[in-house]
Amino acid sequence: MKRINVLDKSVYNRIAAGEVVERPFSVVKELVENSIDAGADEIAIYIEDGGKSLIKVSDNGSGIHKDDLKKVFLPHATSKIAEAKDLDKIITLGFRGEALASISAISKTTVSAKTEGSEFGYEITCDGGEIGEVEVSPVEKGTVVTVRDLFFNTPARAKFLKPNKNEEADITNILTRLMLANPQISFKYVADGKTVLHTFGGGLDEAIIEIYGYETIADCIKIETEKNGIFISGYIGHYYFTKPNRTYQTTILNGRYVVNNTISSAIHNAYSNYLMKRKYPFYVLNIEMLPETVDVNVHPNKTDVRFIDNQVVYGTLFSVISNVLDGAPQALDIVKSNSYIQVEPSNKPIVKKPTVSVDELTTVSCDRPFVSSFPQTKKQTFSFADIEKDISDKKEKEEKSSVVDDIFADNKKYIEELEAEKNAVKAKQESLDIDANFVLVGQVLSTYLVLEKGEDVYFIDQHAAHERLLYDKFIQECKLGSVADQPMIIPHLVHTNEKESEFLLSKFHDFRKMGIDIAEYEDNVFAVYAVPLTLWDIDLKKFFDDVLSDINQLKTIQITDLLHEKLSQKACKAAIKAGKRLSQDEIDALLKMLKNDVTLRCPHGRPITVKISRTEIDKWFKRIV
Numbered sequence: 001m002k003r004i005n006v007l008d009k010s011v012y013n014r015i016a017a018g019e020v021v022e023r024p025f026s027v028v029k030e031l032v033e034n035s036i037d038a039g040a041d042e043i044a045i046y047i048e049d050g051g052k053s054l055i056k057v058s059d060n061g062s063g064i065h066k067d068d069l070k071k072v073f074l075p076h077a078t079s080k081i082a083e084a085k086d087l088d089k090i091i092t093l094g095f096r097g098e099a100l101a102s103i104s105a106i107s108k109t110t111v112s113a114k115t116e117g118s119e120f121g122y123e124i125t126c127d128g129g130e131i132g133e134v135e136v137s138p139v140e141k142g143t144v145v146t147v148r149d150l151f152f153n154t155p156a157r158a159k160f161l162k163p164n165k166n167e168e169a170d171i172t173n174i175l176t177r178l179m180l181a182n183p184q185i186s187f188k189y190v191a192d193g194k195t196v197l198h199t200f201g202g203g204l205d206e207a208i209i210e211i212y213g214y215e216t217i218a219d220c221i222k223i224e225t226e227k228n229g230i231f232i233s234g235y236i237g238h239y240y241f242t243k244p245n246r247t248y249q250t251t252i253l254n255g256r257y258v259v260n261n262t263i264s265s266a267i268h269n270a271y272s273n274y275l276m277k278r279k280y281p282f283y284v285l286n287i288e289m290l291p292e293t294v295d296v297n298v299h300p301n302k303t304d305v306r307f308i309d310n311q312v313v314y315g316t317l318f319s320v321i322s323n324v325l326d327g328a329p330q331a332l333d334i335v336k337s338n339s340y341i342q343v344e345p346s347n348k349p350i351v352k353k354p355t356v357s358v359d360e361l362t363t364v365s366c367d368r369p370f371v372s373s374f375p376q377t378k379k380q381t382f383s384f385a386d387i388e389k390d391i392s393d394k395k396e397k398e399e400k401s402s403v404v405d406d407i408f409a410d411n412k413k414y415i416e417e418l419e420a421e422k423n424a425v426k427a428k429q430e431s432l433d434i435d436a437n438f439v440l441v442g443q444v445l446s447t448y449l450v451l452e453k454g455e456d457v458y459f460i461d462q463h464a465a466h467e468r469l470l471y472d473k474f475i476q477e478c479k480l481g482s483v484a485d486q487p488m489i490i491p492h493l494v495h496t497n498e499k500e501s502e503f504l505l506s507k508f509h510d511f512r513k514m515g516i517d518i519a520e521y522e523d524n525v526f527a528v529y530a531v532p533l534t535l536w537d538i539d540l541k542k543f544f545d546d547v548l549s550d551i552n553q554l555k556t557i558q559i560t561d562l563l564h565e566k567l568s569q570k571a572c573k574a575a576i577k578a579g580k581r582l583s584q585d586e587i588d589a590l591l592k593m594l595k596n597d598v599t600l601r602c603p604h605g606r607p608i609t610v611k612i613s614r615t616e617i618d619k620w621f622k623r624i625v
């Protein structure tokens with residue numbers, strides 16, 4: 001074995017930089033988070049060439065004392081924590097003390113700062129790890145960090161950078177998350193001399209409008225609630241408002257933008273009945289919980305977290321989002337009024353532009369170093385000891401606002417009406433009750449049934465409707481535990497390792513409830529003796545591969561989800577096909593089934609029924625304009 005060397009700081013700082021400074025967006029994230037922790041309510045970000053040539057972040061925060069300027073470039077130097085016990089309750093975005101040391105090791109970095117009450121500002125430069133001397137600077141109160149020539153002394157890293165526009169896109173992406181996570185702060189983002197984004201600190205509503213536009217907020221539901229000690233607020237998209245990827249999803253946990261599988265799975269599964277394949281919901285959610293129940297020190301970039309109890313987090317989010325989307329009675333206490341939206345009798349949301357001026361928006365201030373956006377309407381120090389008082393104050397304030405009461409009353413009435421209609425999906429959906437008032441016109445294109453009622457014409461997709469009815473029948477059998485099983489001539493053996501074995505043992509009840517008879521055969525080997533009769537031809541190897549695909553992540557309803565997917569596929573195969581000419585008896589039978597079990601979406605999310613009004617048809621033929 002070779003002799004052991006103690007690395008020089010110039011070497012280990014570059015190694016650390018490889019973990020903290022992945023690309024230019026990592027630098028921007030670290031610097032902006034430092035500004036937020038410093039209590040700034042105005043932050044400006046300037047970049048050139050995708051951040052490769054220049055990254056400059058200035059703020060009006062507390063600044064840095066002259067005697068501390070040299071320390072900012074030292075590894076593990078931080079003002080966020082002082083002792084080990086501080087790690088158990090982290091309420092700041094940064095805390096490791098590695099950011100500036102790592103950044104300055106691979107760039108030419110200048111830090112200029114002035115504290116309140118100081119006569120002069122001061123600055124210091126670190127060139128590739130070589131720290132200079134502290135000098136007087138004309139900087140105003142706050143801090144300005146300028147990073148030039150990123151990776152100039154590590155060409156191996158530099159060659160892996162993306163083109164300038166791609167790097168700029170990644171910086172824009174992370175900045176939008178920071179803006180949404182801190183809507184009480186005014187952000188200005190300039191790339192190559194062009195202002196890309198500019199928010200004024202007027203709250204989450206205005207931040208969403210600035211980033212995504214007025215149309216987006218019109219298609220969203222504002223929510224705010226507390227459950228199991230977890231506070232949830234923000235905006236979720238209506239069931240029909242979907243995006244082609246996950247880049248429109250933002251989760252803020254205790255003021256920190258995170259990407260966490262437990263949270264994203266809970267939300268996605270709550271939407272699952274309304275989503276078509278490769279479609280994703282839109283949401284901007286603020287989640288707050290006690291700092292000691294969250295471990296933020298699990299990722300070098302602090303983009304992921306770990307919870308003490310994943311099940312509580314998953315279950316809370318899933319139930320809250322599901323209640324809102326399904327129009328459950330509990331939604332009355334979750335859905336809040338949105339001052340930018342007004343609901344007309346037709347239930348179509350109309351966006352109202354802000355009535356405040358830009359000057360009014362820029363007067364919003366922030367007096368704390370770490371702020372999450374719950375609640376947004378009140379200045380407060382981040383303290384969970386005052387949570388109950390905050391809720392009480394907030395409710396009292398709402399009671400004093402007659403305008404909010406009126407709007408909320410409308411929302412409440414709207415949801416109650418939906419509940420009375422057997423939880424039909426809100427907004428663009430409408431229940432179809434096949435009764436004597438409907439007149440069957442016939443079948444067209446061997447695929448659609450056409451019905452007439454009053455001044456409206458209804459098109460029913462025969463395959464989608466039958467598929468959903470079969471799927472609901474299968475699911476109901478599973479819920480009632482009345483699933484008929486099909487014994488296997490030769491048991492199917494599932495070989496596992498220790499961790500997988502432990503997981504399967506804990507899920508025996510779920511398997512058997514769904515009609516899968518499974519038992520332990522020998523150490524780390526399980527035998528499947530029977531499967532649901534409906535799924536007699538299921539590929540058990542693929543099924544168990546899916547079940548065990550990632551047991552490190554919480555998947556409370558994983559087995560149920562997988563079986564539901566198989567049932568959906570089975571229903572699709574068994575349903576009446578498009579292109580089949582139906583007899584009158586078959587049509588009558590299908591309509592009779594729909595009368596007692598109405599739903600307007602197939603298991604894959606496609607609509608079953610489309611209504612066309614007389615007005616729309618008259619417009620086609622120019623009878624009306």
